[in-house]
Amino acid sequence: MTLKTCAVFKSDIPSDQIDEEGFEQFGGLNLVEALSAMLVRRGYRVEPPWDGGLDGWMLNIRKDGRRYWLQVSEMDAVQRYLVCFDMSWVWLPRRARYEAFLQGLDEDLRKDGRFHEIVWLLKEQDPYELFPPASATVTP
Amino acid sequence: MTKAAIDYARNGVSNPRSVANDLKRGARQARIDLDPRATSVATTFVGEVRRNFDIGQNQGELLFDLGSLAVGGPYAKAVGRFADARAAATPAKYIGQGFSERAANYLAEPYPARGKGHHFAPKRWGLPKGFSDSEFNVLKPPGISRGDFYKLHRNVDESFHGAGLSKALRPESWSAKALGIEPYGLIGRLWYGSPGPLKARVGGMAAGVGGGAYDVEHREGRRDP
Secondary structure (H helix, E strand, O other): OOOOOEEEEEEOOOOOOEEEOOEEEOOOHHHHHHHHHHHHHOOOEEOOOEEOHHHOEEEEEEEOOEEEEEEEEEOOOOEEEEEEEEOOOOOOOHHHHHHHHHHHHHHHHHHOOOEEEEEEEOOOOOHHHHOOOOOOOOOO | OHHHHHHHHHHHHHOHHHHHHHHHHHHHHHHHHHOHHHOOOOOOHHHHHHHHHHHHHHHHHHHHHHHOHHHOHHHHHHHHHHHOOOOOOOHHHHHOOOOOHHHHHHHHOEOOOOOOOEEOOOHHHOOOHHHHOOOOOEEOOOOOEHHHHHHHHHHHOOOOOEEEOOHHHOOOEEEHHHHOOOOOOHHHHHHHHOOHHHHHHHHHHHHHHHHHHHHHHHHHHHHOO
């Protein structure tokens, strides 16, 4: 069975997007900081968030010689999108560890009162297919 | 990329001053990027930290360039940067895609100079910062509009599905799915996703290897009667 490594969710954490003249920053920093705190409590070493522009905010996460990568972006005013990558070089027992990482993340998201309506997706699934944007339709 | 390069060269022939101005701007930008004294000190502590951080990042990139000097890095960078240049888009294009007039105006604006580009080798690969954030790895074509950059990013990165717009334009957002924009195939992603300076560099290295091979063959040919 293929792992679902992406998630769409809503959050009470307000958007921190900055749209000032001459300085713009996509939102998601507060979200990844909240996720980072969760992962640290689970024993992961998490590096400071990195601004990935359109791709959102990113975290480099390590534990037991394995490395994971997590990205969070604001799809629109309401929906948030999370993507995880297993960046470990060591292959075995890769799946079990990665599955534990994703399960822990899911448990923490559901336990934390600030995250709602969490839907996990396969990497190939388009989050906007589930939650279409307010405008912009396919042109003939 | 090729058309943009030809257009740029053609414009340069008819208007040499434009090329000279670009080079002058490039030199001035290099000084602003690398020398803390070239820009005025920020009014706040946070602003000053940010200004010095940016300069530090640019100096890291310079170290990568210096390391690659022997194989033509800075030359490829200068040539490739011009080759990536794009024509400006108009709001009408985005209105035609279904955006509101305000959103269309926003999408037709030039993609911000400080905006993050597309990383050819993704950031998650954990490559050294000097390369990862350099113009050899970051694609951000000069003159590209916001909307066209979103599209380009989708074309060359399968994992990018869309993004929000300015907060003032919410709830509108940009979705590749809604616009029918698909990623290119592997070859297209490699070609269009690689920054001009990297292509110029790789092309230069290939020409160097080819030229060297030709030279060896030519000399050997001369030895043989």
